[in-house]
Amino acid sequence: MKRVVVVGASGSIGRQTLEVARARRDRIRVVGLAALRDDAFLVEAARAFDVAALAFADAEAARRAEARLRSLGQGDVRVEGGPGAVARLAAWPEADLVVSAAWGAAGLEATLAALEAGHDVALANKESLVVGGELVVRLARARGARLLPVDSEHSAAFQLWQGRAHEMRRLWLTASGGPFHGRPRQELEQARPAEALRPPTWRMGARITVDSATLFNKGLEVIEAHWLFGLPYEAIEVVVHPESRVHAIAELKDGSFLAHVGPPDMRLPIQYALSWPERWEPAVEPEPPTGWGALRFQPVDREAFPALDLCYEAGRRGGTAPAALNAAKEEAVLAFLAGRIPLGEVVRTAEEALRRVAWRPATREALLLADAEARALARERIARCEGYARGEEGARP
Numbered sequence: 092m093k094r095v096v097v098v099g100a101s102g103s104i105g106r107q108t109l110e111v112a113r114a115r116r117d118r119i120r121v122v123g124l125a126a127l128r129d130d131a132f133l134v135e136a137a138r139a140f141d142v143a144a145l146a147f148a149d150a151e152a153a154r155r156a157e158a159r160l161r162s163l164g165q166g167d168v169r170v171e172g173g174p175g176a177v178a179r180l181a182a183w184p185e186a187d188l189v190v191s192a193a194w195g196a197a198g199l200e201a202t203l204a205a206l207e208a209g210h211d212v213a214l215a216n217k218e219s220l221v222v223g224g225e226l227v228v229r230l231a232r233a234r235g236a237r238l239l240p241v242d243s244e245h246s247a248a249f250q251l252w253q254g255r256a257h258e259m260r261r262l263w264l265t266a267s268g269g270p271f272h273g274r275p276r277q278e279l280e281q282a283r284p285a286e287a288l289r290p291p292t293w294r295m296g297a298r299i300t301v302d303s304a305t306l307f308n309k310g311l312e313v314i315e316a317h318w319l320f321g322l323p324y325e326a327i328e329v330v331v332h333p334e335s336r337v338h339a340i341a342e343l344k345d346g347s348f349l350a351h352v353g354p355p356d357m358r359l360p361i362q363y364a365l366s367w368p369e370r371w372e373p374a375v376e377p378e379p380p381t382g383w384g385a386l387r388f389q390p391v392d393r394e395a396f397p398a399l400d401l402c403y404e405a406g407r408r409g410g411t412a413p414a415a416l417n418a419a420k421e422e423a424v425l426a427f428l429a430g431r432i433p434l435g436e437v438v439r440t441a442e443e444a445l446r447r448v449a450w451r452p453a454t455r456e457a458l459l460l461a462d463a464e465a466r467a468l469a470r471e472r473i474a475r476c477e478g479y480a481r482g483e484e485g486a487r488p
Contacts, residue, residue, distance in 0.1 A: 093365065094122045096144075096210075098181055098201045099192035100136060101129035103296040104215040104241065104357060108190050109136060111362045111374055119365060122185050125177040125201070127193070128152035134159050137168055144169040146180035148197070178204035188365070191216045192241070194298055195421045196414070196462055199223045206230045213364035215241035217315045222414040222462070224318035225453045238319060239364040244312055245319055246360035247338035247351030252320060255341065255349075262322060263340035263348075264312055265332035266391070267355075269304040272331060276395040279305075280435035284428055301424050305437055306391065310402025314413055317406055324407055329399060331389040354378060398438050401445060411451045411461035418462040419444030422469035432476050440469050 095112065099105045105126070112119045121140040124133050128149035134156050137145055145168060147153040153172020160168050171179060181189050181201040189205035190213045191198055198216030203223070205212050207230060214220070219227055231238050240246050244264045252259065270289045271279050287304040288297060302308035306329075313327050330340075335355040340348050353359050354375050362374040393400055398420075405416040423440035426432045432440075444465040451457040 092118060092120050094120050094185060094187045095190060095365065096123035096125070096180055096183060096186040096188075096205075097121060097190045097192065098125045098177060098205075099190075099194065099198065099216065100124040101126040101132045102192055102194060103299070104192040104361065105190070107357050108192065108361050108365075109140070111358050111365060112140065114374065115362070115365070115371065118371065123180050123183055125180050125193075126152075127197075130156040130159070134163075138163070138165065142168065143185065144180055144183065145171070146176040147172040148174075148177055150176075177201050181205040181210070182208035184208070186210055188213060188239075190241070190361075190364075191219060194218075194296065196222050196417055199227075199458075202227060203230060206234055206236045209234045209236055211237040211239060213239045213241050213361070215361075217242060217311050218417055220315045220318040221311045221417050223453065223455075223458055224314065224413075225409075226455065226458075228318050239367055240315075240319055241357075241360055241364045242312060242315065243338045243353075243355075243357060243360045245316060245339075246363055247353070248316065248320065248341070250363070251339060251341040251349050251351055255343075256320075258343050258345075259322075259326075259341055260344045261326045261328060261342040262316060262320065263328045263330050263342060264309065264316065265335070265337055265339065265388075266306060266309045266329055267303070267335045268331040268333055268389075269306065271304055271395070272333065273392075274395070276435075279395060280433060282434040284430065287427075287434055297428055298421075298424050301427060301434075301437070302420075305398045305434065306396040307398040307402065307420055307437070307441070310399045311417065313399075313402055314406040324403055329391055331391055332387065333389075334384065334386055336383055336386060337388075352383070398441070401438065401442055405445055408450065410453050411448070411457050412445060414453075414458045414461045415448035415465040416441050416445045418465035419469040422466050423473065426473045432473055436473070436476055440472050443472060444468050 123144040125146040130152040150173035157170040178200045182204040188211045191202045192215040196218045199219045202219035337350045340350045356375045358374040405412040420441040423437040448464045
């Protein structure tokens with residue numbers, strides 16, 4: 092029986108983690124849930140799973156949850172809110188494993204807290220490694236904690252890698268291509284949210300769906316793979332695979348290839364992260380090879396999707412460069428979803444931050460500073476873009 096804390100419990104990965112936990116009550120005991128502010132969902136989940144503790148980044152959400160639980164006769168559930176609350180729950184001694192599934196750079200604090208406490212981390216928050224990869228990997232080694240990847244591609248690579256690291260030559264990560272695959276760059280430039288929020292295969296939240304539409308998500312996964320598997324960037328490739336059945340391909344030293352194949356359903360890699368080193372009965376009913384149909388593999392159109400090469404550049408520069416790129420991207424994605432900028436501005440905003448935010452070696456303080464500087468720069472650019480769209484004199488993006 093594993094005691095599990097789920098950080099980002101109200102998001103797409105968090106909810107699917109609870110689906111897996113519900114089906115595996117004989118193996119998993121959910122002891123804690125954390126979220127930004129979705130108190131209604133967490134209260135219901137706490138009751139369904141008999142959870143002992145809740146944490147919210149938003150203090151007001153914590154107060155609402157505490158009052159609601161008292162009114163239901165469950166005042167014994169521990170509830171915390173405000174700065175540091177989520178990280179404290181991630182470090183809770185009652186946990187064996189922490190699912191780090193918050194969106195964006197905000198998930199780094201919880202990941203570090205869990206590792207500092209010696210907990211294994213089922214890592215769905217790729218930004219933990221994108222922003223703080225050097226810190227995260229060093230801390231995991233020092234505390235003897237494991238990083239168990241939840242992203243489908245990295246879970247697949249992890250399974251291919253075990254026992255074969257000495258045979259590996261190159262890792263190929265697959266990308267569905269998103270809703271704009273095969274379309275020229277000018278169409279992506281002016282795309283609006285309704286177009287970007289149509290993922291072809293995966294069930295995901297809005298923000299990661301936009302990341303996938305630009306291939307930013309895949310670029311961040313390249314940086315994540317670098318830290319998870321200790322691979323140089325020239326040994327990590329990306330290939331478009333519209334069917335999303337092959338999640339990663341290992342190229343071996345002798346020129347042969349091994350592929351991990353599975354349905355496009357996140358419950359499968361979530362369960363493997365929870366069950367490792369064991370394999371449990373299927374979380375998703377398997378489909379035999381006769382049902383797979385044709386499997387296509389195509390090169391990435393790097394002119395139409397420049398975000399991928401931006402991520403390679405940031406990863407190679409290291410230090411605070413990935414943190415700056417990611418922070419500006421996060422601000423731009425939120426602005427895009429609010430209808431304030433077109434899709435093309437997401438990439439240009441991130442690129443400007445990569446060029447203008449000063450590079451520093453990766454320390455906690457430097458990463459926080461780079462994040463703050465990049466967000467401020469991004470907000471300024473977004474405001475200029477809005478002014479330009481309104482025809483204001485002197486406004487330029």
